[in-house]
Amino acid sequence: MSVLRVRDLTVSFGRRHLVAVDQVSLDIEPGQRLGLVGASGSGKTVLASTIIGLLPDNAHVDGSVTFDGQELTTLPDREFSAIRGKDLTMVFQEPMTALDPTMRVGRQAAELVALHSESSQGTTRQLVVDVFDRVGLDQASRIVDAYPHELSGGQRQRVIIAMALINRPSLVICDEPTTALDATVQAKVLRLLDEELASVDAACLFISHDLGLVASLCSDVAVIHAGRIVERGRTEQVFHHPSHPYTAGLVATASIDKVRPGERLPVIEDFFDPSTVDSAPPSESTNRPHRRIRRSR
């Protein structure tokens, strides 16, 4: 059975019902990692917020989201809180704002454990130290007593990942989890996320505009454009043989290293005319001459 099933989900905002997510359906199997790629404003973050139940009050939701067989869109807040943070967790983009600045990070993690289990305080602390240790925080027993501002960006994001995994969830939603980090730190955090997801056998919905990150972490990928999933499949398949022109455009723009230095970079509009959504046949638009991608090495 799928761990997450989204069916015909439509999310709109405000009195004018501006549609952010349009008739989206997708499934995530246990342990599967699905990358969700799209430009900003494509609806990817709204989709994530809908799944985890953190939409603002002016949102209207249609369709269904089931998690472990349980319908989430109509779930009362109190019952949702029992799932959120335990079986369904989230790693946020900005590690500074996702942590409470007035609370020691160890206590924030311990609170998550205490909320969802009946373990005693002594064992909880040990558990938190262990998990912090596992996510590569040196001197974990000291870091648990630190405040967020005393940690570096990379350390904070490790804490967030530790908190997302501490209750052994079945699905982790990651919303651009490494965009705020430096390149070398990003690579390390990504590797960590990869290992830790595997070790607790959690499924993952990985949201990013960076195709390279998705390619290195996810087995499957869905491409979202203007609130709709335009393409979905195995990662290699989608990125190497995109069937939708928008995907082809995304892949081409993301491969800067395949264009000779100084030459014109391909842009999405070479492949896909946004004004004619769903109309451009892929065969026609992929044969344009200036689209040829040369390898630089």
Next chain:
Amino acid sequence: MSVFGLNDVSVRFGGRRRSVEALRGVDLVIEEHERWGIVGESGSGKTTLLKLLAGLEAPTSGSLTFFDAALDLRRRETMAKLRSSVQMVFQDPRGSLDPRMTIADIVAEPLRSPLLRGRGDVPRDRAARVDEVLEAVGLDRSAKSLYPHEFSGGQRQRIALARALAPRPKILLADEPVSALDVSVRAHVLNLVNDLVDSMGLTLVMVTHDLAVVRHTCDHVGVLRHGQLVEVGATGEVMDHPRQAYTKELINAVARLDV
């Protein structure tokens, strides 16, 4: 003639007791029409280096020359020369455009600088020049009466570029010009920067953490770490045969599509 010359430049911030050294003993020569990429992570001092070149920061020690003349922030003549030939674009186009000014006013602002008066080739007709640069960056004239919040991130970065180009600068400084933008918009802006630098014969100094961008746009690269320039050279050379372990690490950290 070299545009910028840095000789053993250090910059320290803070008081006597707790000072932070943002740059340490940096030597760098930037020639005319070169395109430099300065690569480094947060805290490496790359933004401080850019501010130094923009005349917004002074070296604590060492010497800085501009067109082979010593640059002194207190001397009006040298500063006038710097201010009238250097322009800058910033990382976040939301913060670099005054939200209460129309696009026409924003783009025209550098033309109203009193320091431009000494220069011969300054565009006289401001309105015409604004039209010209807006067209050069691919924006419609109707943009002029609008406010920054009415544009997308990529369009705002175009506006910022138009403003930078309005006074016909010789040197363009860019602080992470595409890292706040979507991958899909990034290509547009990079193409534009390349075209403009080519057609206007600019000297480019771009600070970024993205080596892929440097490889594509710059012919020279400098790697900054903890305020020190650890590796300098031609881009192809450094990217293909990095000498420092840190440079290798940076190159390997770039996530590629074909993994």
Next chain:
Amino acid sequence: MKKLTVIIGLVCSGLVVVAALVSLVWTPFDPRKVDGPARFAPPGWPHVLGTDAFGIDTASRLLVGAQTTLLVGVVAVALAAVIGVPLGVFVGMGHRIAGEVVARASDILFALPALLLAILLAAALGASVTTAAVAIGIATIPVFQRMARAATLTVMSQDYILAAQVSGIPGGVIAIRHVLPNITPVLGVQAAASFSMAILAEAGLSYLGLSAPQSTPTWGRMLHDANLYAAPIQAVIPGVAIAVAVLGFNLLGDGVRDYLDPRMKELR
């Protein structure tokens, strides 16, 4: 919800303004005319809101009092803003030594309550509405200075300031072209809040006899003159008027902020 508070604010402050305007051309009775036999008349006809201990018509006094109320607010806020805002911007734009001096002076002034200033000024210049307004205005300078400084610091950290500096735009021009327009919304809210604070402060000073002399009709003075045993309603009426004015300008301040922001236009 937001809209409702703005409407209430507009109605309340509008009432005060209308009352002041009407009183310029017409009042039911002479607000200064003593009428012995009519003293302590209850609300009714012809004295709609009754009369006070001297038989002066309360409705007339209330209308004319609105003038004083607005005058005090305008004078106090204008004085505080004209001195406080440039100081705050100047300090916020990074003059370090001047900044220290201004900050300390501000602290001293801040520690000095309006009441004390009013007593000092009243002793030196004689008690009048103007002295009270000036005292309140001086006491409010640090509020504007600090607010302007904090807002300026935020603006100065934006990249568009750097862009202007790179082009060699002088500091004074940056202050006028970039800083002032961008701190106006914050100051607008502060002005409205200070306006209502000034009204309240003047009422307090009048009540203590440090503002208007007996002949000038003001709401605080009416409160002072009311005889709680003979006609308690005569204390309630100016009290309500003061409350309405304070509430009105406070709520209006919140609305002002949104309307001054071009980014909020499309949300309306």
